[in-house]
Amino acid sequence: MLDEVVARALAEDLGDGDVTARATVPEGARARAVISQKQPGVLFGFDAAEAVFRALDAEVGIERLAPEGRWRGGGQALRITGCAAGLLGAERTALNLLARLSGVATLTARCVRAVEGTGARILDTRKTTPGLRALEKAAVAAGGGVNHRFGLWDMVLIKENHAAMAGGIGPAVRAARERYPALPLEVECTSPEEVREALAAGAPRILLDNMAPDALRAVAQEVAGRAELEASGGMTLESLRAHADTGVDFVSVGALTHSAPALDLSLIVEPLP
Secondary structure, X not given: OHHHHHHHHHHHHHOOOOHHHXXXXXXXXXXXXXXXXXXXXXXXXXXXXXXXXXXXXXXXXXEEOOXXXXXXXXXXXXXXXXXXXXXXXXXXXXHHHHHHHHHHHHHHHHHHHHOOOOXXXXXOOOOOOOOOHHHHHHHHHHOOOEOOOOOOOOOEEEOHHHHHHHOOHHHXXXXXXXXXXXXXXXXXXXXXXXXXXXXXXXOOEEEEEOOOHHHHHHHHHHHOOOOEEEEEOOOOXXXXXXXHOOOOOEEXXXXXXXXXXXXXXXXXXXXXX
């Protein structure tokens, strides 16, 4: 999957070739590049960045100068030595992938810190960049978050439209349990009445959509551990703790992957003799 992502990204950027490098870089020139982290955060995506450089120069030398998955203030991250034209051709694609994935890991780490001590865990969603879901979910995990279902095939998640088509929450849960007894199952509820219907049908996990903290706390007290509870809907760093501190087990945050700002990185190249 990583090779496919890198190949598509490079094809998009290089096209028929890097005309600027062809015009300005002497044939056979070698260089050293250093990628630096310019703001605090969590680095993730070295494998992706390194795959980009290797795609253009199989003999490139790469040295990791920082750990992945740990909060750090900044500094040098990667040192790459090889063909100068290859380094320049790979620069933007490698930085795009590393900055994007590090941004996801960094926002996740901020969210995990925000709910520390509540007992709730931060979940991602399927609101990912098309074609990059596996990488972005790995970045969430690197930042300390928990991966929700990967796609539509590995978990039953009954939402309001599914329930409407099945004739209600209870019938939807029972039909899914009968068809896919071995798969994890969750059902979306928007009111205490729907929660009771889900519990009566045997739902092991309930998604509480767009409920205020007071409503979440009341549901958690009523459910009393009979099902896992996930709070969802418009979560921000500022609102996370109030929702997490209600007795729910998870808080899902779509922004982890649909709105994470890229981590600020730079790449500087120096010629080698």
